[in-house]
């Protein structure tokens with residue numbers, strides 16, 4: 001938890017409490033429905049919460065924005081981002097119903113009013129958003145078609161509407177077929193620790209999609 005405060009020192013009392021509650025909630029739910037790798041639960045705040053918040057270091061969402069988290073699993077990166085940006089609406093979707101049950105339980109327990117969770121495949125979602133976020137779902141060339149027609153035309157954020165995807169490893173080959181402009185933001189320049197050495201936020205500008 002100190003790790004979160006180190007990089008996000010201006011949290012309100014409510015946000016601090018919500019971040020504090022997260023570990024216990026996920027330990028409880030993960031024991032029943034596996035939503036995070038059991039080997040990672042020791043480093044929960046680093047590998048799940050701070051990692052998710054890497055997106056916030058690249059983009060401070062404007063209040064009133066709408067963000068879709070595709071393949072959210074138990075709520076990553078959507079839940080940590082929803083705590084950090086209480087005035088942004090988050091829609092978290094996953095194709096596995098029991099994972100969405102965990103998301104709903106966690107969001108409820110935290111009192112998050114800006115989270116909606118839906119059991120659906122990404123392709124079935126018909127609404128439009130300012131941004132789409134994701135982590136560990138599929139390679140970018142397969143992901144891009146799922147996001148088609150899901151972006152609002154008007155840009156109200158510091159970056160044009162697009163995708164913010166948490167990725168690891170060598171991205172050159174994966175990103176080679178991508179035609180949209182994109183930028184890779186390595187997280188090792190933002191967060192210390194070996195875990196972040198290979199991690200990045202990939203921003204894809206889909207303007208014109």
Ligand SMILES: C[S@@+](CC[C@H](N)C(=O)[O-])C[C@H]1O[C@@H](n2cnc3c(N)ncnc32)[C@H](O)[C@@H]1O
Pocket residue numbers: 035036070071072073074075076077093094095096099120121122123134135136137
């Ligand atoms: C490896 S998990 C990652 C979960 C979460 N994003 C995280 O980082 O902890 C990938 C998730 O993507 C979901 N998924 C895969 N294809 C999907 C699709 N087409 N639509 C919605 N969810 C999908 C799976 O059900 C699974 O929960």
